[in-house]
Every structure is written in C-alpha cells, then in structure tokens.
Amino acid sequence: MVGQAIKWMLTGFGTHGYNPQYDIYDVVGDSVFPNIIPQNVSFPAITYRTEKNDPDKVKGQRALNNRITLEINVVDKTFSTVIQLTTLIKEQLNRYSNSYNSANST
Numbered sequence: 001m002v003g004q005a006i007k008w009m010l011t012g013f014g015t016h017g018y019n020p021q022y023d024i025y026d027v028v029g030d031s032v033f034p035n036i037i038p039q040n041v042s043f044p045a046i047t048y049r050t051e052k053n054d055p056d057k058v059k060g061q062r063a064l065n066n067r068i069t070l071e072i073n074v075v076d077k078t079f080s081t082v083i084q085l086t087t088l089i090k091e092q093l094n095r096y097s098n099s100y101n102s103a104n105s106t
Contacts, residue, residue, distance in 0.1 A: 006048050006070065007032045010089060020095070024088050027081065037075060044076035044085060 010032055012021035031037075031045035052069040074085045 003034050003048070006072075010046060010092065021092055024085065024092060027085055027088070044074065044081050046085070046089070047073045047075065049073075 010021060011025040011028065011030065028044055028046055031041055031043075033041075033045065033047050035047060035049050037045045037047060049071045050068060051071055053066055056065055056067055058064060072089060074082050074089070076082050076085070
C-alpha cells in the first residue's frame with residue numbers, strides 16, 4: 001500500500017495531460033521500484049525503501065496512524081539527471097502536507 005502511494009505521488013497518472021507529476025514521469029517513466037532495480041530496466045530509475053513503520057503513540061487509546069520513514073534513491077548514469085530528478089522529487093513531495101481528517105500531524 002505504501003509502495004502504491006509513493007509511486008503515485010512521484011509519477012501520478014503517467015502521460016495524462018493534467019498530471020502535476022509529469023516532469024518526473026517524463027524522465028523516469030514507470031521505473032519506480034521497491035528496494036532494488038530489476039536487471040532489465042533502463043536508467044534513470046527510482047527506488048524506495050521503508051526504514052521505519054511506527055504507530056503514533058496516543059495515551060489510553062489505539063494509535064490513529066503509522067508514521068513511516070522512507071529512503072528514496074535516484075539512479076542514473078549521469079550526475080546531472082540525478083540532480084534534476086532529486087530536485088523534482090523534493091518539489092513534488094513538498095506539495096503534500098502531513099494531515100488526516102483536517103488534523104495536522106506534524
């Protein structure tokens with residue numbers, strides 16, 4: 001589930017005209033993978049890895065959500081493409097706020 005959300009946040013609807021993530025999709029395509037890149041995939045590619053998956057601590061009741069820490073890696077043969085994708089990914093992920101049911105959880 002986390003993987004689907006990360007892939008959508010980075011590449012969106014693919015070639016759809018109203019896709020705000022099109023800049024990333026234009027460079028990477030569908031090359032977003034968990035943990036490792038398969039052998040027959042061309043570069044550039046993005047990998048992600050879940051480092052932590054901890055429930056938020058709420059005294060006296062069940063945790064409302066889990067706090068997930070991710071590592072995102074950009075792989076390519078040229079440094080300029082890695083820097084370009086890194087900048088685009090940072091800008092894209094900064095568009096999202098960490099809120100649920102109008103309650104800010106940051």
